Amino acid sequence: MSTPRSHPAPQSPSLGRATLLVAEREITSQVRSKSFLISTAVLLVAILAGIVISGLMSDREPGATPVAVVASVADVVAGAERLEVTEVTDRAAAEEAVRAGDVDAAVVPGAEPLGVQVLALDSAPDAVVQALTVTPEVELLDPAPADEGLRYIITFAFGLVFMTSVIGSGSMIAQNTVTEKQSRIVEILLSAVPARALLAGKILGNSAVALGQTAAIAAVAVLGLVVTGQDDVLTLIGMPLAWFVVFFAIGFVLLAGIFAASASLVSRVEDTGSVLQPAIWLTMVPYFLVVFFNDNELVLRIMSYVPFTAPVGMPVRLFLNEASWWEPLVALVVLVAATAAITALAARVYERSVLRMGGRVAVREALARSVDA
Structure with missing residues (x-):
């Protein structure tokens, strides 16, 4: 069993x-x-x-950039299509225009060998620098954090x-x-x-x-x-x-x-x-x-x-x-x-x-x- x-x-x-x-x-x-x-x-x-x-916004073609230019160096921006140029008498007037916000940057006489300098308020104006026939020094009047x-x-x-x-x-x-x-x-x-x-x-x-x-x-x-x-x-x-x-x-x-x-x-x-x-x-x-x-x-x-x-x-x-x-x-x-x-x-x-x-x-x-x- x-x-x-x-x-x-x-x-x-x-x-x-x-x-x-x-x-x-x-x-x-x-x-x-x-x-x-x-x-x-x-x-x-x-x-x-x-x-x-x-990414598309950063690659977008920019419009005309307002820029002040001292008359003595006006030839460096001659023919620049993307710049809206305003001539001023001297560096002081250019700096005043930048600080007031009337322009994004200013092109002023600078040290040799280039002889020009770019003024901007808080960041380097790439559109202005790229439009010039030379690559000048950029001076920031009121630098912003990077x-x-x-x-x-x-x-x-x-x-x-x-x-x-x-x-x-x-x-x-x-x-x-x-x-x-x-x-x-x-x-x-x-x-x-x-x-x-x-x-x-x-x-x-x-x-x-x-x-x-x-x-x-x-x-x-x-x-x-x-x-x-x-x-x-x-x-x-x-x-x-x-x-x-x-x-x-x-x-x-x-x-x-x-x-x-x-x-x-x-x-x-x-x-x-x-x-x-x-x-x-x-x-x-x-x-x-x-x-x-x-x-x-x-x-x-x-x-x-x-x-x-x-x-x-x-x-x-x-x-x-x-x-x-x-x-x-x-x-x-x-x-x-x-x-x-x-x-x-x-x-x-x-x-x-x-x-x-x-x-x-x-x-x-x-x-x-x-x-x-």
């Missing part, structure tokens, strides 16, 4: 395997979402269009990309967390995988999606700059852009843990607004700081070492050549250490509140008590 063969009970997946399964689920649900695909496509097209338009417009655009872009990507993906993590809790699906999920694996999978999956989106933005920006011939800008932002991707990857993990832990404190989607406010403000602060203080070296230096602002502050400082070679390495170590500590704290809050239904759970209470059976 044969005895029935016993079948071993199925074993739960290891922590690492469970994390990867949850991450795969998060990635799949994100990339299949029409809203995510459409918003990403619109963002990429907008970035490419902006780069192409700026590349001020490009400085603002690049710092603005770093802050905006970080803020929009983190808030978008972080809000998705929060919404999924609360939805699973409200529908009780989380109880089924936790019967198969540990809470830490569920949280780690959410962070890992959404981090991969956000990093992929950021890498796509960087690739489109590089492609647009190459196609439009703006290689000089590409040279300036190449290394800062690479560091931005590295800092973004780690900084997103830090903030994603805060978004997930914050969402686990409530049981209804309607209540997420209040608990997510601190995380949203932490994400928005770097953007506002670089927009309003992009010319303040002290603020940028502090930003580059504060974990929540380092993903924007350090790449901006690298772009502005205000950071030594070792500073991004030190800032990265600080960011990694802070991310490890804050993520561990977020995991503790998540574990102790994700199964608690009803009213909002206080952070102090979640840290002080274990999950009810």
Whole structure:
């Protein structure tokens, strides 16, 4: 008589395997979402269009440039088609016209061997210099900071990309967390995988999606700059852009843990607004700081070492050549250490509140008590 063969009970997946399964689920649900695909496509097209338009604008044929010319050197601008010439008596009159804004530049007698000099207010007048038969010295009466417009655009872009990507993906993590809790699906999920694996999978999956989106933005920006011939800008932002991707990857993990832990404190989607406010403000602060203080070296230096602002502050400082070679390495170590500590704290809050239904759970209470059976 044969005895029935016993079948071993199925074993739960290891922590690492469970994390990867949850991450795969998060990635799949994100990339299949029409809203995510459409918003990403619109963002990429907008970035490419902006780069192409700026390139076309820079290549556009300029109109006539108003220029004052001292009568004694008027022959050097004879026949210049792109200059609207106004003759003045001497250098003082020419300088007065430039300062008053009546003309963009002035051509005045200068030192030998050329014998002419160009006066301008705050930047070199390329149209005037190129129209002359000689290449004279340019004297700026009120020099402006170098590349001020490009400085603002690049710092603005770093802050905006970080803020929009983190808030978008972080809000998705929060919404999924609360939805699973409200529908009780989380109880089924936790019967198969540990809470830490569920949280780690959410962070890992959404981090991969956000990093992929950021890498796509960087690739489109590089492609647009190459196609439009703006290689000089590409040279300036190449290394800062690479560091931005590295800092973004780690900084997103830090903030994603805060978004997930914050969402686990409530049981209804309607209540997420209040608990997510601190995380949203932490994400928005770097953007506002670089927009309003992009010319303040002290603020940028502090930003580059504060974990929540380092993903924007350090790449901006690298772009502005205000950071030594070792500073991004030190800032990265600080960011990694802070991310490890804050993520561990977020995991503790998540574990102790994700199964608690009803009213909002206080952070102090979640840290002080274990999950009810």
